[in-house]
Amino acid sequence: MIVDAHHHLWTADYPWLQDPALEAIRRDYTVADLRDSLRAAAVDRTVLIEAGRCDAAETTAFLRIAQETPEIAGVVGWADLTDSDLAATIERHRAGTGGHLLAGIRDQVQASADDHLDRPDVRTGLRAVASAGLVNELVVRTSQLPSVARAAAALPGSTFVLDHLGKPPIAAGGFEEWRKQITAVAARPNVVAKLSGLVTEADWAVWTPQDLRPYVETAAELFGADRLMFGSDWPVCEVAATYTQVKEALSELLGGLPPDVFGGTAIHTYHLELM
Structure with a gap:
């Protein structure tokens, strides 16, 4: 059972897609498109992640x-971590259609200050998510990784999922600083990381799997397979690579398809019930 722990769906009118650099992916991406990609890459189940709306x-x-889509085994929805009524918002989602498939909450922390996760109101929101039995999903920049480590230490009862390995600046050659920051995050046992979004941090036009190797090998060293998940980051990845190319690159770098990375960790972390 291969599980993709990170993909999106969207329509062409999402505001962030209006960036001219994203013209290649400025279109509707539907369940039918997803199924075509899953078949091509031999992926069985997925986790659908909020897409920045x-x-x-x-x-x-x-x-x-x-x-309505058997291939989608869980959803990480958006919510504002500073929402004083966050617990009620989560319950409303759970009471609606498909509410039992809500697996986590993600706010767009990457758009905030480096110390955003240190704010008392944000910490209250993180606690509300954890109290609801959901994963705290984090999309952050490398400069925000110290705040991730601090939040994980402050909330040991919460499971944090770090998207895209903290968005290392691969194209800019920022390996050493990223490794320093990710090491402190990996030291927190309640943080799980995704091998996702790396091709779009590399040079879109000329990247190769070898450009990703130091980051993937560092993640494997620091987190171990039982705290790593494969994520396609489709369709964002299509500015640089196809869904299949992303999976094949990670398979090459990991020496195959480790069952934890390509399924088991996601199933355990998101409490997925697979049929």
């Missing part, structure tokens, strides 16, 4: 889509 209606729609 930053409204509750997207989460409602994604849960409904997941309910």
Whole structure:
């Protein structure tokens, strides 16, 4: 059972897609498109992640889509971590169609200050997510990794999922600083990391698997297979690579398809019930 722990769906009108550099992926991506990619890459199940629209209606729609799509085993929805009514927001999602498939909450922390996760109101939100039995999913920049380590230490009862290995600046050659910061994050046993989004941190036009090797090998060393998950980051990845190319690159770098990385860790972390 191969599980992709990180993909999106969206429509062409998402505001962030209006960046001219993203013209190649500025279109509707549907469940039919997803199924075509899954068949081509021989992937069985997925986790659908909020796609940067930053409204509750997207989460409602994604849960409904997941309910109707057997391939989607879980949803990480968007919510504002500073929402004082976050616990009630989560319960409303759970009470709706597909609500049992809600596996985690992700806010767009990457757009905030480096110490955003240190704010008292944000910490309250992280606690609300954890109290609901959901994963705290984090999309952050490398400069925000110290705050991830601090949040994970402060909330040992929460499971944190680090997307895209903290977005290392691969194209810019920022390996040493990233390794220093990711080491402190990996030292927290309640953090799980995704091998996802790396091709888009590399040079889109000329990347090779070898460009990703130091980052993948460091992640494997620091987290171990039982705290790593494969994620395609489709369709974002299509600015640089196809879904299949992403999976094949990681398989090459990992020496195959380690069952934890390509399924077991996601199933355990998100409490996926697979049929």
